[in-house]
Amino acid sequence: GQQVMQIPQYQHVQEGEDFTTYCNSSTTLSNIQWYKQRPGGHPVFLIQLVKSGEVKKQKRLTFQFGEAKKNSSLHITATQTTDVGTYFCAEIQGAQKLVFGQGTRLTINP
Amino acid sequence: ETGVTQTPRHLVMGMTNKKSLKCEQHLGHNAMYWYKQSAKKPLELMFVYNFKEQTENNSVPSRFSPECPNSSHLFLHLHTLQPEDSALYLCASSGGRGKETQYFGPGTRLLVL
Numbered sequence: 001g002q003q004v005m006q007i008p009q010y011q012h013v014q015e016g017e018d019f020t021t022y023c024n025s026s027t028t029l030s031n032i033q034w035y036k037q038r039p040g041g042h043p044v045f046l047i048q049l050v051k052s053g054e055v056k057k058q059k060r061l062t063f064q065f066g067e068a069k070k071n072s073s074l075h076i077t078a079t080q081t082t083d084v085g086t087y088f089c090a091e092i093q094g095a096q097k098l099v100f101g102q103g104t105r106l107t108i109n110p
Numbered sequence: 111e112t113g114v115t116q117t118p119r120h121l122v123m124g125m126t127n128k129k130s131l132k133c134e135q136h137l138g139h140n141a142m143y144w145y146k147q148s149a150k151k152p153l154e155l156m157f158v159y160n161f162k163e164q165t166e167n168n169s170v171p172s173r174f175s176p177e178c179p180n181s182s183h184l185f186l187h188l189h190t191l192q193p194e195d196s197a198l199y200l201c202a203s204s205g206g207r208g209k210e211t212q213y214f215g216p217g218t219r220l221l222v223l
Contacts, residue, residue, distance in 0.1 A: 030209075033211070042200055042217050043214045095160075095209065096141055096204065096208060097166055097168075098155060100154075102151075
């Protein structure tokens with residue numbers, strides 16, 4: 001199956017700064033899901049994007065799916081210490097095979 | 111969150127031991143999954159069960175043996191593991207109709223000595 005590449009691997013910001021993580025694929029993605037994993041925790045589903053150019057917002061989080069459906073991004077505005085964790089993008093290939101990106105680990109200086 | 115539970119939460123075993131990981135979901139789902147999360151690799155899908163039938167084996171070595179007796183329970187039997195098998199093993203479940211949200215359990219942190 002195709003790989004989903006995610007960058008950056010790590011990001012450290014000051015509290016209040018913005019944060020963005022990107023997922024890219026060389027081939028068209030059928031969908032993108034985003035998960036958050038807190039330190040010592042397990043992945044928790046955030047959102048799913050399916051349509052070309054789709055943009056969804058959850059409070060300070062904005063999720064985008066590229067027009068060509070080959071990339072996606074998660075942007076957090078004005079980070080808070082509760083945003084700390086690793087953010088993963090993932091694509092469902094076939095009916096149920098979830099293929100994850102490498103994740104972006106976000107740390108925040110209060 | 112107690113929708114998906116896993117036991118034990120931590121496990122230390124020798125390379126000659128046999129142990130089993132257990133997962134139980136209380137969400138009425140029909141699909142269950144095993145994932146491996148190690149420090150230097152992305153989350154890797156290992157097995158998928160849908161309505162108790164295995165539908166995906168992601169080239170997992172035979173020293174890992176899954177069992178799904180019903181839609182609510184999933185086991186991962188371990189024998190003659192290697193130190194590189196040390197990782198966090200996560201169970202997940204979903205409705206079973208395809209392209210759905212997956213709900214993860216807390217994981218079992220496994221150390222193979």
